[in-house]
Amino acid sequence: MLIRIFPELGHFALILAFAMAVLQAVVPLWGAATRRPLWMAFAQPMAWGQFTFLILSYLSLTASFALDDFSVAYVANNSNSLLPWYYKLSAVWGSHEGSVLLWVLILSGWSFAVSVFSRHLPRDMLARVLGVMGWISSGFLLFILLTSNPFERLLPDVPADGADLNPLLQDFGLIVHPPMLYMGYVGFSVVFAFAMAALLGGRLDSAWTRWARPWTNVAWAFLTVGIALGSWWAYYELGWGGWWFWDPVENASLLPWLAGTALIHSLAVTEKRGTFKNWTVLLAIFTFSLSLLGTFLVRSGVLTSVHAFANDPSRGTFILVLLGVTVGLSLAIFALRAPKVQSLAGFGWLSRDSLLLINNILLVVMTVTVLLGTIYPLLLDGLGLGKISVGPPYFNALFVPLTALLCLFMGLGPLARWKRMPGRELARRLAVSAIVAVVTAAVLPLFYGGSFSLGVTLGWLLALWLVLSLVRDVFDKTRHGRSDKARKGRTRLAGFRKLTLAYWGMVLGHLGLAVTIVGVAMVSHYNVERNVRLAPGGSVDVGGYQFAMTGLRERRGPNYTADTATIEVTRPGRSSFTMQPEKRFYVASGMPLSDVALRPGLFGDLYVALGEKLDNGDWSLRIQLKPFVRWLWLGALMMAAGGILAVIDRRYRRAPRRSAALQTHEPMPSRLVPPSPTEVTS
Amino acid sequence: MRAKRKRRLIIVIGLVALVAVAVGLTLYALRANINLFFTPSQIAAGEAPHGRTMRIGGVVKKDSVDRNSDSLEVTFVVTDFAKDVEVRYDDILPDLFREGQGVVVIGQLDEDGEFIAQQVLAKHDETYMPPEVAEALKATGNLPDGSVPSS
Numbered sequence: 024m025l026i027r028i029f030p031e032l033g034h035f036a037l038i039l040a041f042a043m044a045v046l047q048a049v050v051p052l053w054g055a056a057t058r059r060p061l062w063m064a065f066a067q068p069m070a071w072g073q074f075t076f077l078i079l080s081y082l083s084l085t086a087s088f089a090l091d092d093f094s095v096a097y098v099a100n101n102s103n104s105l106l107p108w109y110y111k112l113s114a115v116w117g118s119h120e121g122s123v124l125l126w127v128l129i130l131s132g133w134s135f136a137v138s139v140f141s142r143h144l145p146r147d148m149l150a151r152v153l154g155v156m157g158w159i160s161s162g163f164l165l166f167i168l169l170t171s172n173p174f175e176r177l178l179p180d181v182p183a184d185g186a187d188l189n190p191l192l193q194d195f196g197l198i199v200h201p202p203m204l205y206m207g208y209v210g211f212s213v214v215f216a217f218a219m220a221a222l223l224g225g226r227l228d229s230a231w232t233r234w235a236r237p238w239t240n241v242a243w244a245f246l247t248v249g250i251a252l253g254s255w256w257a258y259y260e261l262g263w264g265g266w267w268f269w270d271p272v273e274n275a276s277l278l279p280w281l282a283g284t285a286l287i288h289s290l291a292v293t294e295k296r297g298t299f300k301n302w303t304v305l306l307a308i309f310t311f312s313l314s315l316l317g318t319f320l321v322r323s324g325v326l327t328s329v330h331a332f333a334n335d336p337s338r339g340t341f342i343l344v345l346l347g348v349t350v351g352l353s354l355a356i357f358a359l360r361a362p363k364v365q366s367l368a369g370f371g372w373l374s375r376d377s378l379l380l381i382n383n384i385l386l387v388v389m390t391v392t393v394l395l396g397t398i399y400p401l402l403l404d405g406l407g408l409g410k411i412s413v414g415p416p417y418f419n420a421l422f423v424p425l426t427a428l429l430c431l432f433m434g435l436g437p438l439a440r441w442k443r444m445p446g447r448e449l450a451r452r453l454a455v456s457a458i459v460a461v462v463t464a465a466v467l468p469l470f471y472g473g474s475f476s477l478g479v480t481l482g483w484l485l486a487l488w489l490v491l492s493l494v495r496d497v498f499d500k501t502r503h504g505r506s507d508k509a510r511k512g513r514t515r516l517a518g519f520r521k522l523t524l525a526y527w528g529m530v531l532g533h534l535g536l537a538v539t540i541v542g543v544a545m546v547s548h549y550n551v552e553r554n555v556r557l558a559p560g561g562s563v564d565v566g567g568y569q570f571a572m573t574g575l576r577e578r579r580g581p582n583y584t585a586d587t588a589t590i591e592v593t594r595p596g597r598s599s600f601t602m603q604p605e606k607r608f609y610v611a612s613g614m615p616l617s618d619v620a621l622r623p624g625l626f627g628d629l630y631v632a633l634g635e636k637l638d639n640g641d642w643s644l645r646i647q648l649k650p651f652v653r654w655l656w657l658g659a660l661m662m663a664a665g666g667i668l669a670v671i672d673r674r675y676r677r678a679p680r681r682s683a684a685l686q687t688h689e690p691m692p693s694r695l696v697p698p699s700p701t702e703v704t705s
Numbered sequence: 706m707r708a709k710r711k712r713r714l715i716i717v718i719g720l721v722a723l724v725a726v727a728v729g730l731t732l733y734a735l736r737a738n739i740n741l742f743f744t745p746s747q748i749a750a751g752e753a754p755h756g757r758t759m760r761i762g763g764v765v766k767k768d769s770v771d772r773n774s775d776s777l778e779v780t781f782v783v784t785d786f787a788k789d790v791e792v793r794y795d796d797i798l799p800d801l802f803r804e805g806q807g808v809v810v811i812g813q814l815d816e817d818g819e820f821i822a823q824q825v826l827a828k829h830d831e832t833y834m835p836p837e838v839a840e841a842l843k844a845t846g847n848l849p850d851g852s853v854p855s856s
Contacts, residue, residue: 262800263797384720384723388723388727391727391731392727392731395731395735396735399735409741409742410741410742411739411740411741411742412739412740412742412760413735413738413739413740414738414739414740414758416734416737416738417734417735417737417738417739420734420737420738421730421731421734554777554796554797555777556775556776556777614800614801615800615801616800617800634777634797634798635797635798635800635802637772638772638774639774643777643797645797
């Protein structure tokens, strides 16, 4: 029977993919070192073959899930015949083995994309990039084959039915959050590979940054969306209305994001000005290393969290070794090959360069503080010095002031010119923005909350400062080139048209951060939360709304039974509506789960969760008002969209022809002339 | 040349100062926000400080959960089968909270030796035993055979 051999096919495909990954890792790099075109050309077919076989392997596992083949241990542990089909398909990455397979599949997908979209690259550069990615892929494929084989069989005692997927994971969030997050994590391997290739090839000029920038932006955008989805999922799934817990696993995703944010800015400096070269390479190494560290933290089971499922010590060790080898090797190559400091272009104290330098320093400091708070408990535990945990106050105490500083400089950055910016001119252009931001931010909490709140004022101040300085910048930029005063309107339109997509991407990204900051400030300070005890017929007032429990009934879902409460919500002068929070009991796993009722709105959510059934038929209820909570994720989506917008800028589409012309003379000269004025403004 | 060197010196000094401040603040914040972990036996031995946020772990003692009949207040006993700690909580217990299951509680000890909980954590997995709890039980020789630590 065909069904019966799917797992073996998948396993076999996995082994073939591993063999190809090894070839992809060794042959092209050797070819590049010895200048053999045929060997270098080996990289692309291997990348394609690897991708193909990993897809086959992945589909085999998916088929085992779809066909309820419980003889496969992984399927038996994470699925059930009653599980709805869409969760069966996403249960593939619902636990350790499958999610590592997804990780590798995505990695090979990125390699494939690089080999397809970067054919204009110099041959040896492409060979080296794919070679480095081959190394990463080999490492992880070996990891799967040795420690986490998802195709392991349970023979001959095949269970009659599966243990079911963890109820927390039976949600839309599982379908979208992990793939997005992994796209981001793994995507940073591309810029890492480019940096390594540039080092190995001894061509640490600006060219590699221009090739790597779009890839980095896309990976960063995916990671942004992935983190936002995770936050949104935790918000409605865990049932207590939190959207960020400073949980080590969340931090694990935030770390590469922070480093990646620094990286996309320093890539810009290196590309435009030819400075920060070594720094950019280091950041590329660190960003990807932090992605690996994140994978280690999540996959090794050293953490106590909702995400920690695997706990086979050999797995943790393997990833730790992989991490150590990656960091050690790449830093060693960096130390050997990094050019001696030879920055050609200096810059003034106040310039876009210096502001971006500050941006990088601040982001790195933020990364380090989060890293410290995340691994400090692990280190102490590992050294046998006691079990501790670091609470959210630590992170808040450091993160809030650092973000405030970051935003202060972020307002200045886009308006400052490269190389030198007279302070007086900058001050003149931003004075109005600053005054308006301060006044509005001071007054706003009085209107909204009725009393002054420092946190809300700070949040609005930062957000308004960002927005208004960008508005000013757009205003100034579109005004340039006004030659004929009579046709003022039309020239402004022309000014708008002159601005590049990359510029609009920056504007959108920065606006996104402003929106997120408003969300954080508002929901943190004006959150209303009440835990009450209610029986059918009872009611309670929370924040101007009346919540009345009008009914309670039992209901059967596909693989669970549920108690569903009907809550009628009324507000004076408005029409009433009902909300239906549920308490589910999953039959196969015997696990309870509360399903939150949400009434989402742009300016605030109502959040009702059923707690537990109390002795006399009462229920405990968690009722929350969450002002502006959607802005958190809306802002993140805007940031991601900004990153993508910058990628589709014409500059990158124009790039192929230009570098195709360069391909003939090797090696490429590094940029010795300062960038032309047109490039500076774009 | 001298001007350039001087400027470089200023940059280096500035960076060092910035890093020093950052490290200082970080360590201060870290020290103020570390939650130590204690077992019921350690608390009974008087090792745990009063009035500081900490985490305790153990198993919820059978028949110890006592709810107030008209509020959400609840008390229960966390035990490592050698010593007990009484815990008071005024919030909704997590879905997987059950008698006989491992829990980790974050809160403070009050003067009477009662533990005022701010947060109760029960793992979202039936077979799961928080690693701290498993270790605490192992220390008293009471780790139940059936439960695999943190799998």
